[in-house]
Amino acid sequence: MDAASAHILAAGIGLGLAALGAGIGDGLVTSRFVEGTARQPEAQSRLMTNMFIGVAVIEALPLIVLVLVGFVFTH
Numbered sequence: 001m002d003a004a005s006a007h008i009l010a011a012g013i014g015l016g017l018a019a020l021g022a023g024i025g026d027g028l029v030t031s032r033f034v035e036g037t038a039r040q041p042e043a044q045s046r047l048m049t050n051m052f053i054g055v056a057v058i059e060a061l062p063l064i065v066l067v068l069v070g071f072v073f074t075h
Contacts, residue, residue, distance in 0.1 A: 007072070007073070011069045011072065011073070014065055014069065015062065015065055015066060015069060018061050018062040018065040018066075019062050021061065022058050022059055022061055022062050025058040026055055026058055026059070029051055029054045029055055029058065030051065030055075032051075033047055033048065033050075033051040
């Protein structure tokens with residue numbers, strides 16, 4: 001296996017792991033939101049705001065990895 005193939009394989013594995021981590025994180029955040037809403041329905045709006053912020057931060061990880069991989073392959 002030459003160096004270019006190894007780089008492409010590593011990038012694919014990195015992107016896959018980033019997407020997997022984001023999926024698991026989204027599931028955990030959403031499940032905790034549903035649990036918190038079930039326990040205290042009056043706090044739903046505050047919990048939902050925090051959930052959206054958390055999901056946005058979690059979803060930023062695969063995008064950051066994608067940009068970094070793009071920089072690696074263009075230089």
